[in-house]
């Protein structure tokens with residue numbers, strides 16, 4: 001018999017608006033009958049990727065893989081100006097799914113370049129968003145972990161900007177570090193508010209449960225940050241990519257209350273599936289017996305329409 005009496009989903013989880021918009025744009029283009037490619041996967045979630053594939057939306061790793069005359073959807077991470085130029089030169093229909101927040105980062109970065117600042121970018125090397133950002137500021141100094149920071153030179157006028165999903169605490173520490181590196185420091189805070197809210201809600205949930213389950217890609221930085229926050233709070237945590245990873249042998253640590261949260265590419269429906277799985281595997285009698293109802297209730301309490309996977313009307317492209 002299991003021990004779990006209550007399972008909750010953190011508020012404001014599900015696919016973020018930037019990812020959702022890119023998904024919707026790809027679905028809409030396909031529904032209009034266009035041959036549609038995405039330039040790289042628009043979302044790091046196997047269920048959503050399979051859904052797009054079934055709709056006939058093809059993934060292209062590079063522009064060279066996009067067929068003549070096709071529509072190509074730029075994902076939320078954005079791309080370099082050079083990629084957009086090449087797509088235009090090939091006569092492709094570009095559907096820009098760059099998240100509005102990332103577009104704002106591009107503008108801010110361009111302004112810093114124009115104003116002549118020596119720019120430091122906090123970001124994960126090779127991450128698609130960072131690759132796109134560096135297209136606007138090729139001379140920016142890219143730093144990630146604290147060990148990197150010593151390579152920041154001393155300059156008169158410096159500016160600091162960040163990849164959207166970096167943890168706020170790291171950005172603040174780097175800003176403090178850079179004060180001693182220059183005479184004038186301009187700090188442009190581009191940490192995405194969705195990421196911040198998600199971290200706050202995850203922490204709030206973690207404080208009230210005995211075990212947290214974080215759902216998201218193992219390579220997803222924002223997912224790993226959620227796991228790290230749970231650990232800092234002292235709440236036992238399991239990080240998984242899919243409900244299938246929860247099995248009879250999973251150690252639920254005798255938890256009575258379990259919290260579920262997810263990264264910005266994880267649909268809220270996946271979190272409900274995790275709730276159901278936990279209820280089946282570790283729920284006390286009534287919770288086990290009503291697993292799907294427990295999942296439905298947890299979803300109803302957490303999900304608001306803005307956090308659904310798609311914003312398109314039912315029947316058109318869902």
Ligand code: SF4
Nearest residue numbers: 016018099101164192
């Ligand atoms: S995490 Fe924020 S910046 Fe990144 S795609 Fe989502 S909403 Fe946009």
